[in-house]
Amino acid sequence: MSQSEVLCLDRVCKQFSGSSLAAVDQVSFELEAGEILGLVGPSGCGKTTLLRMIAGFESLQSGSIQLAGETVATAQRSLPPETRSVGMVFQDYALFPHLTVLDNVCFGLRDRKGSAAVARQALALVGLEGLERRYPHELSGGQQQRVALARALAPQPPLILLDEPLSNLDVQVRLRLRQELRDILRQAQATAILVTHDQEEALSICDRVAVMRLGRFEQIGQPEELFQHPASRFVAEFLSQANFLATEYQGDAWRTVLGDFEAPGGLEGSRTGGEPPVVMVRQEDVLLHPHPEGTGLVRDRQFLGRDYRYFVQLPAGLEIQVLGPVSEAIAVGTAVQVQLRTGQARLYPYDLPLVLRGTSTRNAAARA
Numbered sequence: 001m002s003q004s005e006v007l008c009l010d011r012v013c014k015q016f017s018g019s020s021l022a023a024v025d026q027v028s029f030e031l032e033a034g035e036i037l038g039l040v041g042p043s044g045c046g047k048t049t050l051l052r053m054i055a056g057f058e059s060l061q062s063g064s065i066q067l068a069g070e071t072v073a074t075a076q077r078s079l080p081p082e083t084r085s086v087g088m089v090f091q092d093y094a095l096f097p098h099l100t101v102l103d104n105v106c107f108g109l110r111d112r113k114g115s116a117a118v119a120r121q122a123l124a125l126v127g128l129e130g131l132e133r134r135y136p137h138e139l140s141g142g143q144q145q146r147v148a149l150a151r152a153l154a155p156q157p158p159l160i161l162l163d164e165p166l167s168n169l170d171v172q173v174r175l176r177l178r179q180e181l182r183d184i185l186r187q188a189q190a191t192a193i194l195v196t197h198d199q200e201e202a203l204s205i206c207d208r209v210a211v212m213r214l215g216r217f218e219q220i221g222q223p224e225e226l227f228q229h230p231a232s233r234f235v236a237e238f239l240s241q242a243n244f245l246a247t248e249y250q251g252d253a254w255r256t257v258l259g260d261f262e263a264p265g266g267l268e269g270s271r272t273g274g275e276p277p278v279v280m281v282r283q284e285d286v287l288l289h290p291h292p293e294g295t296g297l298v299r300d301r302q303f304l305g306r307d308y309r310y311f312v313q314l315p316a317g318l319e320i321q322v323l324g325p326v327s328e329a330i331a332v333g334t335a336v337q338v339q340l341r342t343g344q345a346r347l348y349p350y351d352l353p354l355v356l357r358g359t360s361t362r363n364a365a366a367r368a
């Protein structure tokens, strides 16, 4: 563990009794001081279990956890949560209803000298000056979550664990608090792990994001890296809700309902493997052109504020989702030609970038 590392997990495993699958399976990663790691993945993939193991609420079957240079958990030995100096923020805030805001924050400081002054500082950091004497029921959801954050930050623990901290808030408060949360953690120079079911939240406020699947880390990396180079179809699908097109290898190109693609640098080695490859096309990389002879049909559309999400039926029963600007609205029932922006498709499971053959794919769907 290097000096700047706050947390180090080495092949950590957890299998609950009575379960045939590991809830957390061989997870290893390190966290540098000041880093915010996002943990995302489908329900049941092991996010909360992993967080609880780091906090000390769950035991390990194998592997080890080091926190601030000290081994806090192995299969044989585990330090109790109260000795681990980890701050926790939960989805339901978990404030004491009979204590004032100030006393809630002081609680985490456990009679430390000058605790009221430290608590006031933490409350100022989260923008709650003046509300110290209120009780939790006299605060909005967003304010209560800030109190919970102040309580976790006040003792300045080496690590803060946040389990879905914004998910109980309505969408507007959540969006505002999302950026505030990042600012507050940065200002406090906190090292944090944020569990969220909201991919956008993780990508927008975390320095690195880990995508979990069946107890394992499918990929961990910077948000841009994950989005631009998802290591698997699962990661691509989970983070960007992209379209996946079936392929047929013909001659020297991958044929799809939206056109023929080739992999720059050649296709050698990419044609083997069990699973038939699919081409990933993002919703924002498809253009729709209303045209009476278009082979696509707009079946439905969702209003998303700045964009519409179109559900476009293509020949051969395929339906794709496409994002288009509200300023160029296309009515449901319109026939459309479908065109891809060039250079944006990828082939999975090989994670190869693809280029589109020819100059236009407008009529490519007609072939199918």
Ligand SMILES: Nc1ncnc2c1ncn2[C@@H]1O[C@H](COP(=O)(O)OP(=O)(O)OP(=O)(O)O)[C@@H](O)[C@H]1O
Residues within 6 Å of the ligand: 016, 017, 019, 023, 041, 042, 043, 044, 045, 046, 047, 048, 049, 050, 197
């Ligand atoms: N105390 C427990 N006893 C037995 N199985 C458990 C226990 N806690 C969790 N599990 C199982 O472990 C797996 C991982 O659960 P976990 O709560 O960590 O997932 P999660 O990714 O946090 O899910 P969600 O997003 O729904 O909160 C699941 O299959 C779950 O049913």
